[in-house]
């Protein structure tokens with residue numbers, strides 16, 4: 001079916017996404033090991049969700065799963081990714097899957113600055129993309145690409161005429177964002193969209209991502225290790241560690257009142273621009289690798305200041321705290337204690 005780029009951008013088409021019990025494994029000399037384990041995450045239509053976590057926590061693997069694009073030696077071994085209008089993408093194969101990518105799901109790869117074809121101009125790659133997705137009006141596609149590049153502070157015509165080596169890292173990254181948006185997909189996945197950019201350009205790009213998201217009525221997933229980026233753009237925030245989601249909820253709430261000890265550690269580790277620079281405290285220890293992530297119990301326990309015996313043996317389930325989901329035995333124990341105190345205080349008040 002032909003596609004008209006950006007002909008009818010509309011709020012109503014923002015798809016909801018429901019990731020359920022998603023597990024992705026990589027084959028290693030020690031057997032298949034999970035990089036993403038039992039992840040449940042919902043992306044409500046029209047929202048921007050940020051996924052944060054240190055290097056190796058499984059963020060890119062999760063992002064690739066949204067397009068069923070995990071490559072060998074990796075594979076999705078369990079779970080589903082239900083996208084409105086597409087169904088479970090984990091079950092899609094071949095041509096169906098190829099069409100879904102680009103048209104329904106726009107994607108900016110991590111290291112987008114290196115993902116262009118060095119042998120073709122950006123414009124030629126744009127035409128190839130348009131043709132492979134059945135775009136009839138290629139002139140409109142080029143206009144749209146020029147417009148998007150222009151909004152990101154670039155001379156669109158010049159970029160389209162350029163080869164990869166003629167563009168700076170930041171320009172290539174913006175070309176990658178243009179490719180993710182130009183087919184007017186309504187689910188957009190951005191993996192580290194601003195890492196190669198200086199602070200000013202980063203702020204511009206984040207503003208444009210937000211603007212385009214709102215204008216077109218998108219559902220957007222932003223993967224980043226940078227809490228500043230999610231604070232800037234995301235409505236909702238999911239924190240990942242050792243392949244598991246440890247906390248998720250509305251961004252402001254999670255950042256202003258983090259519950260999981262890992263989320264707290266990440267926030268405390270950010271150096272402040274004002275006040276005492278020495279206040280930033282790096283998280284002690286290192287994140288686990290596939291080989292060292294514990295198969296049982298809590299994945300964060302080795303670095304956790306609140307570690308309890310139960311953390312050795314039982315994986316903490318995600319428990320709702322208002323609009324928040326938190327997976328931590330110590331947080332639950334604390335909540336019960338406080339709940340208990342509150343009940344006892346209430347009982348004392350009644351007796352008095």
Ligand SMILES: Nc1ncnc2c1ncn2[C@@H]1O[C@H](COP(=O)(O)OP(=O)(O)OP(=O)(O)O)[C@@H](O)[C@H]1O
Nearest residue numbers: 026035054055056057058059060061062073289290
């Ligand atoms: N092709 C692969 N083969 C084996 N292991 C892999 C492969 N790709 C990723 N992994 C492992 O899976 C885990 C998750 O990696 P992933 O790239 O998803 O994390 P990430 O949070 O995106 O990290 P980064 O920000 O560094 O990209 C890591 O331990 C990584 O080493």
